[in-house]
Amino acid sequence: MKVQLYNTASRSVEEFAPIHPPEARIYSCGMTVYSFAHIGHLKTYIASDILRRTLEFAGYEVRHVMNVTDVGHMTSDEDEGDDKMDVGAKKEGLSPWELARKYEEHFFNTIREVNIIRPQVICRATEHIQEQIELIQRLEKNGFTYITPAGVVFDSNKFDRYADFARLQLDGNIENFRTAADPDRKSPQDFSLWVLNKPNHVMQWDSPWGRGYPGWHIECSAMAMRYLGEELDIHTGGIDHIPVHHTNEIAQSECATGKTFARFWVHSAFLNVDGTKMSKSLGNLYTLDDCRAKGFTPLALRYFFLQSSYRKPINFTWDALEAAQTALAKIWEFCSELPAPSVEPLEDYLSEFRAALYDDLNTSAALAVVHKLIKSDADPAAKARTLFKMDDVLALDLATSRTRLNDLRTMRGATQDSEQKALELAQQRQELRKQKNFAEADRLRGEIEALGFTVMDTPAGPQVKPLG
RNA sequence: GGUGGCGUACCCAAGUGGUAAGGGAACGGUCUGCAAAACCGUCAUUCACCGGUUCGAAUCCGGUCGCCACCUCCA
Numbered sequence: 001m002k003v004q005l006y007n008t009a010s011r012s013v014e015e016f017a018p019i020h021p022p023e024a025r026i027y028s029c030g031m032t033v034y035s036f037a038h039i040g041h042l043k044t045y046i047a048s049d050i051l052r053r054t055l056e057f058a059g060y061e062v063r064h065v066m067n068v069t070d071v072g073h074m075t076s077d078e079d080e081g082d083d084k085m086d087v088g089a090k091k092e093g094l095s096p097w098e099l100a101r102k103y104e105e106h107f108f109n110t111i112r113e114v115n116i117i118r119p120q121v122i123c124r125a126t127e128h129i130q131e132q133i134e135l136i137q138r139l140e141k142n143g144f145t146y147i148t149p150a151g152v153v154f155d156s157n158k159f160d161r162y163a164d165f166a167r168l169q170l171d172g173n174i175e176n177f178r179t180a181a182d183p184d185r186k187s188p189q190d191f192s193l194w195v196l197n198k199p200n201h202v203m204q205w206d207s208p209w210g211r212g213y214p215g216w217h218i219e220c221s222a223m224a225m226r227y228l229g230e231e232l233d234i235h236t237g238g239i240d241h242i243p244v245h246h247t248n249e250i251a252q253s254e255c256a257t258g259k260t261f262a263r264f265w266v267h268s269a270f271l272n273v274d275g276t277k278m279s280k281s282l283g284n285l286y287t288l289d290d291c292r293a294k295g296f297t298p299l300a301l302r303y304f305f306l307q308s309s310y311r312k313p314i315n316f317t318w319d320a321l322e323a324a325q326t327a328l329a330k331i332w333e334f335c336s337e338l339p340a341p342s343v344e345p346l347e348d349y350l351s352e353f354r355a356a357l358y359d360d361l362n363t364s365a366a367l368a369v370v371h372k373l374i375k376s377d378a379d380p381a382a383k384a385r386t387l388f389k390m391d392d393v394l395a396l397d398l399a400t401s402r403t404r405l406n407d408l409r410t411m412r413g414a415t416q417d418s419e420q421k422a423l424e425l426a427q428q429r430q431e432l433r434k435q436k437n438f439a440e441a442d443r444l445r446g447e448i449e450a451l452g453f454t455v456m457d458t459p460a461g462p463q464v465k466p467l468g
Numbered sequence: 469g470g471u472g473g474c475g476u477a478c479c480c481a482a483g484u485g486g487u488a489a490g491g492g493a494a495c496g497g498u499c500u501g502c503a504a505a506a507c508c509g510u511c512a513u514u515c516a517c518c519g520g521u522u523c524g525a526a527u528c529c530g531g532u533c534g535c536c537a538c539c540u541c542c543a
Contacts, residue, residue, distance in 0.1 A: 011472095032541070044543035072541090084541065168539080169470055216541075238543030243471070245542090269473075270537060277537070307491070308481060313473065313537065320480050323492035330491090333505090356482095364482050368490040438501055445503075456504050465504080 003058050003358045005051075005234075006311060008242060008265040009165060013360055016055075016264065018233045024060040026052060027224040027262070028119065029237035029245070032069040033103035034088040037110045039286050039301060039316060040271040040278055046302055047268040047310035047361070048236040049116040053393040054357045064119035065227045067220055068107075070100035071125045071203055071213055086202055096202045100126075110288050113298040115395035121227045125219040129205045132214045132222040136193045136207075138256040145193060148184035152194040152209050156187055159251045165265075166243040191248050193218050217248040221261070225253070235262035239269050269313045278316075291321065297408050299396055300325035306363040306394065328396060329408060334374050335401035341385035349373045353390050366394070409466055419464060422453040426462035429455065 003016040018024045028048045031041060052062050072085025089099040108118065125132075136152060139145050144158050156162045163170050170189060192215035194207055204211050224232055230253075237246060246265065253261035270277075273284040288298055304324035308314050349369060356365035370390060373383060391398040429444040445455055453464040 029543075031543075034541090038543090041543050047543090069541095166539085167471065239472080240538060240542055243539050268543065270543070272536070275536075303491095304480090311473090312481095315480085315536095317480085320492085323480060326493090327491050362482075364491095365489070368482075371490060433501075436501075442502070454504055457500080458505080463505095 001354065001358055003054060004360055005264055005266060006360050007263075008246075008267050009262075014264070016233075018060060019231055019263065022059065022061050024055045024062045024233050025228040026055075026062060026064045026234045026236065027220070027228055027232050028064065028066045029220060029235075029241060030066040030068050030122075031103075031107050032072075032084070033100045033107060034072065034084045035103060036287050036289075037103075037107045038278065039288065039291070041107075042110070042114055042288065042301060043271045043305050043310075043314065044236075044238045044268040045111050045116055046114060046305050048266070049111075049395070050306070050310070050357075050361050050363060050393065051234070051236065051266060052117060053395065054361060057354070057357065057393050063121075063228065064117075065121040065123065065224065066119040067223050068100070068104050068122060068124045069216070069219065070097075070104065071216075071219070072096060072201070083201065086200070089202070097126075100124075113288060114302045115299065115397070123223045123227065125214065125223070126203065128219065128223050128226065129214065131226050132218045133194075133207050135218060135222045135225070135252070135256055136214075139193065139252060142255060144252075144255045146186070147209065149197055150184065151192050151196040151212060151215070153185055153190050154193055154248070154252055154255075156189045156191075156251060159255050161254075162189065162247065162251050165250050166247045168243065168247070191215060191217060191244075193252065217245055218252060220245075221249050221253040221256070224261075225257075230257045230259050230261075232262040234264040234266055236266045236268070239267040242267060268310045271314050271316055273316045275315055286316070292411065294318065295411055296321055296325055297328075297404070297411060299404070300328055303328040303367075303396060306367055308364055310361060310363075325408075329405065331370070331374065331396070331398065332401040332405050332408075335384070335387060335398045336405060338384040338387075339381050341388055342379065342381035343385070344382065345386040345389045346373070346378055346382050349376075349378075349386050350389060357393060363394075366390070370394070418451050419453065419466075422448045422451045422464040423462075425451075426455050426464050430457075430462045433457075 004013050005016050006012070007014045016024075026048070028045070031037060052064055055062050070085075072083030085096045085099060089096045092099060094102065104124075108122075112118070136145070139154065140152070144155055145152050146155055147153070162168075168189070170187075194209055194212055194214055195201075196210050196212040198204075198212065201213060203213050205213060224235070235246070235249075242265075250261050272278060273282075273286070276282065276284070278285050288301065291301055292298065300321055301324075304316075304321055305314065307324060349372070353366050353369040356362045356369060359365070370387065373386060376383070378386075388399045397404050425444050425448050429441045429448070432438075432441040432444065448455055448464065453466055456463045456465060
């Protein structure tokens with residue numbers, strides 16, 4: 001069975017076949033590291049992680065490259081004249097380099113917590129200036145550039161397929177919707193390859209055209225080619241990149257090489273919060289740290305995303321995350337009581353699971369198979385083997401469920417002290433129950449609940465568990 | 469102005485021609501001194517609305533209404 005993926009380039013689901021089997025070469029657009037990664041970023045990177053794990057599940061050897069955009073590029077409305085990297089650096093009293101490293105580190109720490117496999121190659125734009133210059137020179141040699149006082153510009157009119165990928169209508173009034181960063185551009189959709197004459201910009205390098213810095217789009221093309229060759233199997237990113245960033249990547253890459261830049265374009269839809277766009281100004285921009293502060297384990301967020309499709313916008317609410325965490329905790333409870341796994345997995349469940357994933361990464365259907373298996377009357381040891389195999393893709397830490405449950409307990413605010421105290425009360429209550437003093441026993445349960453625990457009378461004696 | 473998406477139970481959500489997955493919540497039962505946990509069961513004759521095609525539609529076609537995102541650095 002082959003993996004089927006929705007390809008933005010054709011707007012249809014296609015069968016995946018790599019150019020250099022058994023290797024699958026994936027390039028993922030990484031983050032611009034001027035601020036904290038938020039849960040919207042995680043949605044996108046979890047999607048590319050599921051893609052990567054699914055391909056590995058299917059037997060491909062995945063070579064995964066992700067960039068780090070550590071050169072600032074654009075002016076934001078309120079900070080006229082400086083780019084975000086410079087603005088952020090000034091605000092925090094750091095150099096742009098220090099700022100980039102700080103948020104880069106935060107980003108990779110964050111994605112590790114939701115079990116995203118770190119790409120084999122992480123490449124920084126600032127460390128590949130030479131590759132970018134060389135690519136611009138190729139474009140210049142092929143006649144796709146022109147120079148203005150603002151820098152070297154890509155001439156989109158020389159590339160007749162420019163509008164195809166995003167289905168842009170260039171004869172419309174696109175000029176009203178694309179900021180005129182450079183009054184000397186021939187067309188509003190033309191874009192910078194190398195920026196000149198920005199003396200206030202902190203990061204600057206020498207180039208054949210003068211001192212300056214690379215345009216945003218060129219870094220991805222240059223680094224993707226450096227590490228994966230001129231033709232990629234899959235290029236991933238957020239859906240917002242289709243009209244500008246990926247359109248420009250395709251233009252500059254294909255005009256330089258004459259080859260198809262990427263066979264598959266896989267885009268993740270955006271995450272909304274409470275039915276609307278997530279943004280700092282609305283106060284609904286959340287990070288993984290915010291989730292943890294509210295008592296959620298990072299994997300609850302991963303489970304939440306897996307419940308729906310990467311290709312559909314998802315609406316984040318705290319209630320929805322709560323439901324996801326409850327469901328995940330129940331799976332962990334189940335797995336923590338499984339015996340040692342058998343040697344052979346249950347092929348029928350596994351193939352149903354596989355079919356779901358190969359159908360354009362239908363994680364929602366894949367999770368349904370997980371629940372079906374859990375509820376089945378199959379042999380527990382075989383269930384364990386099968387579930388752990390599925391977890392190669394899901395990455396919900398099923399094999400270490402017991403530890404995860406303990407972490408969750410700690411996270412939910414159950415301190416060692418209060419748990420100890422609750423347990424002592426529970427033991428006193430047990431004595432009262434033996435004496436049939438139920439009124440007093442119920443009073444003690446009230447006290448235990450006030451501490452944030454619920455009592456469970458088990459054959460092995462009373463146990464306490466954090467509420468909620 | 470352009471591009472794309474969405475509207476399925478109380479909530480999240482899968483399903484793109486064959487008669488509504490899954491999860492959460494809720495409710496009923498078993499168990500229990502009472503609970504908790506666990507287990508069993510119940511929970512959309514119906515998929516925004518109207519019309520059409522079809523033996524058959526949540527799925528296809530036409531129309532209507534509503535919601536959202538992107539087109540500017542953006543995951």
